Amino acid sequence: MQLPEPDPDILSRREEIIAGLSALFPPERVSEHVIHDTASMRVFECDGLSAYRQLPLVVVLPATTEQVSQVLSFCHDGGIKVVARGAGTSLSGGALPLADAVVLGLGKFNRILEIDYANRCVVAEAGVANLAVTDAVAPDGFFYGPDPSSQVACSLGGNIAENSGGVHCLKYGLTTNNVLGLKMVLIDGRVVQIGGRHLDAGGYDLLGVITGSEGLLGVITEVTLRILPLPEDIMALLLGFPSVVAAGDCVAAIIGAGVIPAGMEMMDRPAIHATEEFVSAGYPLDAEALLIVELDGPAVEVEYLVKRVQDLARGAGADYTRISQNDEERERFWAGRKNAFPAIGRISPDYYCMDGTIPRARLAEVLTRISELSAQYGLSVANVFHAGDGNLHPLILYDANAPGELEKAEEFGAEILRLCVRVGGVLTGEHGVGVEKRDLMGEMFSEIDLEQQQRIKCAFDPDQLLNPGKVFPVLHRCVELGRAHVHGGKIPFSHLPRL
C-alpha cells in the first residue's frame, strides 16, 4: 500500500502553515487547538488499522463549525490537504494521516444539541460518541439503531463517513438508513445544511452520497439522527451446531421462514474457544459453530419468535440450545462475540480483520475455501460474522515481528476479499475501503465504474484536497473526468426498433 508522494512544497511551508492555522484561534488558546510537536502528534499517527502509521503535517482541533470553516478555507486557499478525524477507530485506515496533510480532529464537537421526541430525532455534534446518543435517550424509552462494536468510542461524524453498521443492522439498517440530516463544511469553507427533521430529499440525495464517502467530500460537524422506541422485550438464543454448514442452514431456515432477527451472529470453533477463554461466556466448547440469535419487539412477538427459531434450529441440527432468561444472561451470550477482537488479540500477537460480504447461500463454500487458504498460507483464522446479512469478519492471526508475516497476512486477506467478490459479494460490508482495500477496488468495479464514483468527488472537492489516497486506487484529475467523450463517427440508429 502506497500513499501519495508528499508534496515537498507543502512540507517546506510547514512553519508558515502552522502559523496561519494558529492565527485562526484566540492567542491564549492556540495550544488547545493546534498541535504540532512530534510527541503530541503521535496519538494521531494511526487509526484502528494500526499496521499503517504516519505523522501528520500538523493537527488542528477546532471547536465550532465556524472554526472548521476557517481552517478549511485556509487549507483550500493554500492548496493544503486535509484528513478529517473523529475518534480514530476506523478499521480501514480512513483517518490515516498524510505527511503533507493537516489532520482536522473533531474531538471538541462533543455536545448533544437537542433531543426532539415529538419528531423522534436527535441533533448532535459530529464528535459525540455513538453510544452517547442511546445513553441520552434510553431513560425516555428510545435508542439509536446503528451500533458498531466500537460504539463506546466511535464518533457520529465518523459513523456517517464510514456508513457504519453493527450487530443490529440486520433489522435496523446501517447509518445511511438512520440519518435525517447533517451540517457539513465544504473544502472551500462554505457550510451546507442537508436534510433536517423530515424524510427524504427534495432534490438529489446528497445525504445518501455523503454517507459512506470516507471523508472525501466534506467535513461533517453536526448530524440529525432518527431515534426509535426501545423494544418492549429482548431475548437471545445461543445455538451450537456440529458443523458450520448446519449453522449456515439454520440461518437460511430462519430468514426463509420470514423471521428477521434483530441480530444473528456466527462464530466458528477457533473464535468460540478464544472468546470463551477470555470472558467465560458459557459457550459450548464442543460446537463447531455457534449462533447468537437476538429477537426484539413486543413481548408476545419475541416469545412467539423465540419458539419458532428454536424449532428451526432443531430442524437444522442444533445440538445445543440456550434461551436467555434475563437481560444479564443475554448480555453474557453477547460478551464473547462483542469481545471477539480483543480475545483473538490475546492468543495472537497480531490479527488482521477482514470485512467482506457474501450471499448467505455461499457461506459454507466460502468458509471451506478460507480454511484451505489458511493451510496454504500457514496462518490461522478465526471467523466471527454477521450471519444474517452475510458480512464476514475472518480474523487472520499473524505476528508482525516475524519477517514477512504482515505481507503474508495481507495477501491472504486480499485472497479472501477476491473470493467474496467472486461469489457475488463485496469487498467491505461495514469497515470501509480506506487505504486497506483501496487497491482491490478493481476486483469489484471497472475503470468506468470508478470514474463515475470519482465524478462525485469532483462535484464536491474539485482540487481533491480532502483525504487523498483513500478509497480510489488511482485518483484521476477532475479535468480529465469532466471531459465528454468525443465520438468519431455517428452510430447508426437503423438497427433499433423505432416508433
Place this chain on the structure above:
Amino acid sequence: MPAFIPETEGEAADVVRAALSDNLSIEITGTGSKRGWGRLVAAEVDLKLSALKGIECYEPEELVLTAKAGTAMSEIEQTIAEKDQILAFEPPDFGPLYGFAPGAGTLGGIIACNLSGPARIRSGAARDHVLGLDAIGGRGEIFHSGGRVVKNVTGFDLSKVMTGSFGTLGVLTSITVRALPRPEKLRTVLIFGLDWTRAGEAMTAALQSPHDINGAAHLPGGAAALSAAGYVAGAGGPVTALRIEGPGPSAAARCAALRTLLATFGETEELHGHNSRILWREVRDVAALLPDAARCLWRLSVPPASGAAVTEALIAATGGAAFLDWGGGLIWLAVAPGLDASAGAVRAAIAECGGHATLMRAPDGLRAQVPVFQPEDAITEQLAARLKTVFDPSGIFNPGRMSEGR
C-alpha cells in the same frame, strides 16, 4: 420527436451515444405514467425503456431481486408475492393521478422518483432498498454501482444519487432491490372524530410507543367518506389510522395495547386484513382520497410533529383538501390551479417548518411557471448543478426536468 424502444442495455447505450454525437437531448420514460410529474422536458429524442424489461434474477432465500428498468411493478410484486415476499418500502401506484390505469408503473420509474408508501416511516424509502444498479452515463458508457448484498460500503454510493434523480443523471437500465418477508397479519386501529391537532398528537403517541407502528395516517371527514373500506367511509367524520403488522399473536396483542394507549383520544375500532389493505392502498396511491383531477396536487415532507398545524393552516389559506400520512410527516394537498397553484402559501409554510414540497400534478402551463421541486439554497443548488455537469456534461438527459438546466 423520434422515439426509440431498445430491448437491451446495449441498444439503449447506442441511442445515448448517437444522441451525443448528434448533440440531441433525450427524454427518458418507461411507460410514461408519471410524465405529468416534474417540469416539462423539451427533448429531441424519446428513449422509451418499456421494452427493456424482465426479471433478471430473483433469489427469495437471499431476499434480493434484479430486474431491468422497464419491468412492470405489477409483475415484480406478483412474482415475489408467490414467495410471500414484498417490497417493504411499499411503492405507490401514481399512474391514476395522471390519468393512467392502475398498474402502469415500472421499477425504473419508482426508483428514478424514489417513491415509497406509508411504510416509509418504519421500513425506509425506495433508496434504502436499492442494493445496486446499472446505468448509462452522460458519455454513453454503461456503469455499475453497488452489488446484490445488503451490507455494502464499498466505494461511493452511486445508487443513492441515481435514485430520485428523475432521469437527469443517467439512464437506469437494471436495478437490484431488497425483497422482504410479508408480515403474517395486518391490522389497523382506527380512532374516530379527531381534529387535526388531536390527530397529530395521537399519531405521535402511537409512534413513540413500542407497538411497532408501520403506517400512521389521518383522513379528514371528506377524504374518509371516499374510502372503500366500510368502517372508514361510514365513520361520518375524520378517521385516524394506525397500522400494525406482524405474527398473528403479536398483531392482536399490539392492537389491544394500542387501543388502550389511545383510549383517551376517542372511540377506537379495529380493521382486519382485507379492509386494512384497501385503506392503506388508498392512502398510498392518493387518487381515491383526493379524486378531483382538475385540482393541483402538492406533496409536502415536513417534520412529523408540524404536519397537523401546517395542514390546517394551508387548508385555511388555499381552500384546498388534504390528508396526512407518515405520522404527520407527509401532507397531500389538493388545491385549485389558480395563478400559481398556491405555491406562495406552500413555500412559505415549508420555509417556516423545514422540509420540502413538490408540485406533483398541475396543468402544463403552471408547471412551466411554478418551480415544481423545492427550491434549494445557493450552496446545495450549486452542488446539484455540479453533479449534473460531471454526470451529464452535454446536458442531454431529461433537460430541465428538476429545475432550469437540470
